[in-house]
Amino acid sequence: MAAYRTPALTPSSVLLHKESSSVLFPMILHSQRLDSELKCPLNLKQGPAFRESFRGYLSTWPAYGAAQTILHRRKPCTASHPRYQGSNEYSADMVYKPQYLIQLESYLRKELQSLDLAQENAQELRLQPYREVFEFFIEDFKTYKPLLSAIKNEYEITLAQQREKIRSLEPLHSMLISMSEKCNQKILSMRDEERKEIKAMKKEKLILLKYIDKMKEDKISLATQVDKLQSELAEQYMMYRNECDARKLLISDLNEVKLQLEEEETKPVIVKKVASEDPVTLRLALKMTQKSLTETQIELNTMKADYSDVVPRRDFEMQKKKMAELIYKVDTLQKDFDQLKMEYDTLLEINQQVQQQEYKHGIELDQFHRESTPRPSWIKCADVVPGGLDYWIIMSEGKTSDQLVDMLLAELAESIMKEDFFDGMGVGENVPIHMRHEGKVKNLKLNKKDLTNIVQEIWKEKITADQQEMKSSLPDFFHNYLQKKYGDSATEWAYSIHESCRLCRTDNFLHLFYKILTKQVDESIYLVLRSLIDNLLQELTSKDSTNNGIVTSEQFSLALKAAFPLKTGQQIQELIYAAEAYPSSNEDKINYKALLTEEEEVKSDSFIAVIWKQYFEEKQEYLKELKNKLETVNDVQVEDLKTAFITIDPTIDAATLENYISHAFQIPKEQFEQADPIDRDILFQRLEAAAIKRLQSSAET
Template identity: 30%
Template sequence: MASGPSTITTGDHTVLVLDGGFSSQLSCHVGTTADGDPLWSARFLQTHPEEVVNTHLDFLRAGADIIMTNTYQASIDGFVKYLGITPEEGYALIQRAVELAKRARDTYMEECQNNVEKSPLIAGSVGPYGAHLHDGSEYDGSYADKIAPKTLREWHTPRIKALIEAGVDLLAFETIPCQKEAEVLVDMLNDYPQINAWLSFSCKDDKSLAHGENFQEVAKKCWDSDPNRLVAVGVNCCSPLIVAKLFKGINDNRKHAAIPLITYPNSGEKYNPQLGWIDRDKCVALESFVHEWLDLGVRYVGGCCRTYGADISCIRTQKVFGLSVRKKQNDDKIKNLLRQNEDLREENLKLTLEISKLKKDMGKLKDDKFSDYLTLMRERDARYTLYFENLGLQLKLKELDGSSYPVDDAYGDPVVLRIALDRCREQLSTTQIDLKKMTEEYADTVPRREYDILTAKNYDCTKQVEALNAELQAIQDTHKRVLTLKKGLEEELMETRERCRELERAGTPRPQWELCADFIGGGRDRWWQLASGLSSRDMLRVLLKELGPAAESEQLEHFDGFGTDPVIPPYLRHEGKVRNLRLSRREVSVIINDIWLGKMEHGQDMSMQDYVTNYFEDRYQQPSVRAEWAYNLCAGAEQMLDEPQVKLFWGVLHGHLSERIYWSHRAQWQNLKDLLYKHSKDGETITAEEFEKIAKVTFPLKSEVDIKNLMDVVRKQLKLKIASNEINLDKLFLENEEGFDRVEFARELYRQRQLAQDKYIREVVNELGGKHGANKTVTVENVKRAFAIVDPAIDHIRMERYIRWAFSDQTSELKSICPLPLRTVAARLAAGDIERVGPRYRGTHRRNIYK
């Protein structure tokens, strides 16, 4: 069921896509336009109801979230006047428009198999009073100067009531040219509390309504009068070039209570009364305006006159992907700013290091100068000391001698010089002792200059380590962001592919494929299961393929019997004409599966030819009927040899392939199925990680690539999204009447099994001589040795079975079996159930025990 009006809110930022010009799209179905008709497209509600439904479907398939009923110019008075019907019939015809829209929505939901988040909504179209006058006054609103509000209310009431009773989700008051009629319509919502509506005006320029009032003033007044019942206010049926100018500034003073806006303008073409619509080539595509409109607060966007389903599809694309493009642009700007900020930080760090280095150099210079200063001071003090000691000695000598000669003359006296020399030697000895003591005491001390150099070097290394750590952290953060971006891109890619499939289906009007369901076995459900998500060309191929031999041998009415010769298989022994039943591919598959199931229960020890003979004899007593089904089965199987399961059955039936191939394939399928159900958490679902783990245990010889291919097929068959991690086992192992091997997962298992068997046999043949020894004769011992080398884990029972199959001898002793050419042995091995037991080189694979 469609969502009710309560789902239409104005507090979120959801953008909904409307439909396009109904009359324009409808003309593609009916082959004529409604231009100039006093009822416009409403006339086709009575004359072409199916085309009305198909027009709604065109817009839904193009991606419309809301479709409008074909009632824009519908009125009871108009129907009575121009269709010659009663008022009651006119009232019912308006309600019929809603029913046709609902039919289209139901058909669309069946096509999508309800794989949509929300059901599309249906809006009841309510056009202006002037539209039914058919005098052009709807384009300038001149009728508003002559009509009283009461008259407008009385005229609108019947069709609004009819639309609501028919079950529309909301009302669309559209193409309103004047303030008076807009206020009447908004006030009428109080009479119908269960319904919401939007209000859309018709404007003559980028400021004024068609009647001349200021658009923004009227829009604000109408919104403020009933903001709880109106979902949006905007414009339609105007040029797309003036929409942005009309909307700019309307919500400048309404940051916390902004008015949701709606717009669905014309294509931009101009209407000429003599020439019709012109200037199509000068129009700018509607989707090019979508980004600007969304930035201005538009929450509902679509098209009006001269817009088609393709235009709505383009608008839908802009709505879906436009946000991602702009988000990426903003992310690029932020990345550039962050990169510039990081460069500035690095430059600041370099400058800081340089300043520190300069400060160190200044400190070293100060220390060197202070050291020189101390040295000079000590030297000065030492000279002063020597000078005063020398002076003291001279005074003592003078006192001893009692002489009065000048002190300086004593320097020539040997005694004085001797005393001074002794005194200097004593001081020198004391100084040398102190120097030696200091040398011993400070021998292990690092010189100041070297210490400063090492300290500076340590500081530089520390800064380099810090810079490298910061760079490492930045790289790790970038790596995380890249992983997150990669995951987002994968999800976006999946959504894009789904969207492309949807757009491919909605690109052009499609044939009525639902009619094909009457000719397909299984009816409508099976047809939509086969045709879902396919283009028209692919659906045609599926139809031809499903019809099978009946489509390819249409000219054959009978088959000629092969006679009763003993060389003819028993089930085909018949003389005379056999009627062609024209079995479909599905019917052939069902019969083949029924034969396998019956043989599994009753006749595994019987050959396939004998069992098929008994199968038809048990079901059909009359020989002619028995022959009909047998001949038609063989004819159908010959036409379906492109199907792996049919090719296997055909080969077993004619003795070309071993029947054990089917039973081994079925046993693998059942073994995997039992293990998965055993370890499922609720008896129905299992996680993808657990599935992969169990698959590796079940098939220990499969490569990682094979396991990944199996997982991809599972996701494809169940249509799982990237983020989905739950696998529904009931859906995965669903077995219909055509057999378990019809599903994609079973086909992939069979394909991998055949590839592994081919590789295994090639290795055995290479050990026996390879291609160059094709004509070489090989014995049983040669084959034994080859199997033992290629598959060391093989047991004697399995090896004997393989050898007997290869030499086509099930009874003789192995030693007495005659040699055969290598080409013959290789062909027999390829047609048998030959499967590797273990790896060729022991230790290359390790079996995991899953508990």
């Protein structure tokens, strides 16, 4: 190593050398040569006690540090001796840095700069230069080499043990990952079973509702029958009673007639007997007969009184049986009535809640009517639209205001694209690089098919360039691509493509290209959409055992659930309907390779368009939940946004969370702690422009 500069001797330093015979120093090392370069002379007049304090101590750099930084020979974790606390008086102004330390730092800096920290073992690579510097340090400090070597060996042994421990834990980590995947599969299967059970229960509910309606009708019918039977029973009872009374009267009349006949037949005999019999005997017989007649009359009256309301037993048993049946029916109807009444009360409560909500929504609707602008008269557009009133009435029938606006924009775009020249946007800094031109620019009047092919080709070249580590933004790549391919006419192509994509508002593929080109949205959105299609294609290919590009509807449904585990059953069914509607597919077989071609990507009514639509709907729903969590915060900080993301999506990983926060605050993750709060509306504008998606289902949270 190079020798250090020897400073000129000062009077104080001469005094120090003169008295060196009485001061004991350890072996002079490279870093200890600084003791001869002290700017402030040492005051050795403090006596032998002060000089004795230098024995066995090693000075450190920077020399202007406090006295507590000087290494003293004492036990660890004990207070310093009071006689050593005055040593900071002579070291306050020392600022020299050892040349050896400078060389070591320079070597370490060069070694670290030459490393490729993008590799997985970046930390191991960073540790190697520090090891080399530490070995240089050990080799040059001969006195402390055994201790430093022992320290280094202990650190190396500890690191090796930690590596071995990590290596032993790797199988456990892989086992945990496999267990997590199995659990996820079980959860998905349980969800499928739950969906099937819910579907079956819904069907059963519909059947029960129909059964309830039928029971209600039966109840009404039975009640009518009961009323009718009761009236008939009353009429029958009155008829039977009248017949019974008439019969009794007839029997009485018949008995009287019989008695009269018998009296007429026996009268001559009685007269003869009476004439011949004794009057006393006759008188006694008359009394006995009258007494018997009285008893018979009393018994007859008693019988009439007791059995006046009695009916025949056969009729009684029949009526009793009918009565039991009617009682059973009435009990059944009463139970059904109680059940229906309970359901009616429940429906009444629900109806009241619905009425309250309807009243509330009615108030909100009235408020919206008052605050919103009046409906425009769309018939006025017929005067400016080519084709006149008849064409406009036919085209606008059944369309919403948003669809009518799209129609007008399409008509306006056609009129603009018929112009022969575009007006140049200038060469200012705020003008996109591919649009910087002054004067007129020729309109190439590209049709939609040619425009779509060009945009697809640009995306292919861009993705290929990114894979070859020649990454650049889409505007820069677009400009360079046109310059390379079309040369002097690149400006005409740039204006024609830019304006055509801008005016194709109803075409998701072309308008997304325009938004990315003008930096309204991030390029990662298109890459995420492509990754969704690639993941689905990979799942379908794995389930296609024949490799002919055709799978069954059941296999297609399973592939959709595996590729899009967060989608609801309704979304999966919507995708299945879109796939079955494809010409080369049906309800049993689906041609998935024809569904996922690049030609289908640009169609507005294709299966891929449905996937895109669902992605943007899920993104808006995700941001809506995030906005609800931050609705009370006007100026959002990094911690507020991080907490909101973790609350609505607990499974989000750290890298994704940092990426979202970087997009929102437009700063790297190293500056999160120093980031200033930003307005909530600005934050959500930036998040809407980024590729944001949920990592866990909202139902699970």
